[in-house]
Amino acid sequence: MSGLYIHIPFCASRCIYCNFYSTTQQMLQQQYVDALCHEMKLRQAELAKDCIHSDHKIKTIYLGGGTPSLLTEKQLSQLFACISKVWSKHLDLQEVTIECNPDDVTTAYAITLKNLPINRVSMGVQTFDDDRLSFLKRRHNREDILHAVQNLRDAGIENISIDLIFGFPEETLEAWQSDLHEAISLNVEHISAYSLTYEEGTPLFHLLKQRKIKAISEETDLVMYDSLIDTLANTGYEHYEISNFARPGYRSIHNSNYWHEIPYMGVGASAHSYNKSTRSWNISDINAYIDSIQNNELPRESEYLDLNTRYDDLVTTALRTCEGINLTDLLKQYGRKYHDYMLHEAQPHLNSGYMQIKNHHLSLTRKGLFTADDIMSDLIYIET
Numbered sequence: 078m079s080g081l082y083i084h085i086p087f088c089a090s091r092c093i094y095c096n097f098y099s100t101t102q103q104m105l106q107q108q109y110v111d112a113l114c115h116e117m118k119l120r121q122a123e124l125a126k127d128c129i130h131s132d133h134k135i136k137t138i139y140l141g142g143g144t145p146s147l148l149t150e151k152q153l154s155q156l157f158a159c160i161s162k163v164w165s166k167h168l169d170l171q172e173v174t175i176e177c178n179p180d181d182v183t184t185a186y187a188i189t190l191k192n193l194p195i196n197r198v199s200m201g202v203q204t205f206d207d208d209r210l211s212f213l214k215r216r217h218n219r220e221d222i223l224h225a226v227q228n229l230r231d232a233g234i235e236n237i238s239i240d241l242i243f244g245f246p247e248e249t250l251e252a253w254q255s256d257l258h259e260a261i262s263l264n265v266e267h268i269s270a271y272s273l274t275y276e277e278g279t280p281l282f283h284l285l286k287q288r289k290i291k292a293i294s295e296e297t298d299l300v301m302y303d304s305l306i307d308t309l310a311n312t313g314y315e316h317y318e319i320s321n322f323a324r325p326g327y328r329s330i331h332n333s334n335y336w337h338e339i340p341y342m343g344v345g346a347s348a349h350s351y352n353k354s355t356r357s358w359n360i361s362d363i364n365a366y367i368d369s370i371q372n373n374e375l376p377r378e379s380e381y382l383d384l385n386t387r388y389d390d391l392v393t394t395a396l397r398t399c400e401g402i403n404l405t406d407l408l409k410q411y412g413r414k415y416h417d418y419m420l421h422e423a424q425p426h427l428n429s430g431y432m433q434i435k436n437h438h439l440s441l442t443r444k445g446l447f448t449a450d451d452i453m454s455d456l457i458y459i460e461t
């Protein structure tokens with residue numbers, strides 16, 4: 078195991094585009110933090126029995142949500158005290174990230190974060206436009222974002238990431254570029270940017286179906302993505318994954334491990350774990366999760382990953398990165414059959430300039446980034 082993911086499923090309110098598992102039952106926060114600590118003890122006891130994994134180190138911790146910044150200073154301290162106690166022999170930390178909502182990051186909260194082992198803060202900024210923030214039903218406004226970044230810097234946090242969304246209904250290219258320039262002016266180390274998606278079951282999806290809003294055209298969406306790549310590259314950000322950009326030395330280590338098949342453990346309701354041969358996931362119901370953990374039972378299901386599934390996972394993760402797929406490792410770990418299959422399916426895309434092979438790595442070219450999903454689905458393994 079290399080990464081520890083801790084899911085904090087609380088949100089003060091629900092944003093209209095979100096389909097992540099989260100709850101507004103904040104009165105359960107303390108019981109939930111107690112359950113997280115208990116789950117970590119159960120998981121450690123389980124790992125201790127497994128001599129293959131017991132000597133593995135935790136190099137990254139990621140508190141994701143939901144909204145982890147709803148946790149109080151006392152609850153965060155409790156979590157980190159528990160991590161130090163339970164995993165004392167396994168900690169070799171390089172990166173500890175917490176996701177924050179900008180309006181939670183007051184001067185005092187930024188100092189609290191700095192005083193914990195946290196060294197990276199990821200904020201769901203989404204846009205600097207107050208009308209678009211209010212359309213999304215986000216809690217913060219533009220001023221909150223500026224204050225949050227300043228508070229984090231004043232407290233001494235040196236690694237800040239922000240998430241942005243583009244492609245809002247009626248958004249123009251100029252409006253998106255204005256958001257991008259505001260983001261750049263914050264001088265943060267890392268930027269993630271995603272096109273607005275209409276996930277089934279969300280209020281945003283219903284607005285679209287009821288024709289109360291109109292999605293922008295695919296062409297405008299692609300032009301916005303194109304301008305994102307150029308604008309950030311011109312200001313010194315490395316484009317290291319389809320949606321992620323970092324100043325040199327500031328790529329997300331935790332997320333990069335997901336894209337490179339490094340094992341991780343997820344604790345908390347709905348959290349996923351992966352150990353190369355199985356994938357498991359905890360129940361997505363906070364009450365059932367707490368009950369089960371209180372009864373010393375891990376509330377999870379798991380699936381065995383056969384070679385086909387692992388190959389498909391590799392296609393849909395490693396191809397997202399600028400390095401792409403290491404063909405030498407592919408041959409060694411998956412065998413000739415999968416290696417040759419991949420090269421055969423990639424050939425038309427290599428011929429048309431959508432893919433490239435450099436230093437034994439197969440990756441998407443700039444042109445290929447725009448049709449990444451189609452290319453990945455062509456490379457998915459189908460038994461003939």
Ligand code: SF4
Nearest residue numbers: 088091092095142143
């Ligand atoms: S704060 Fe994040 S997790 Fe919570 S509803 Fe909004 S987008 Fe979803």
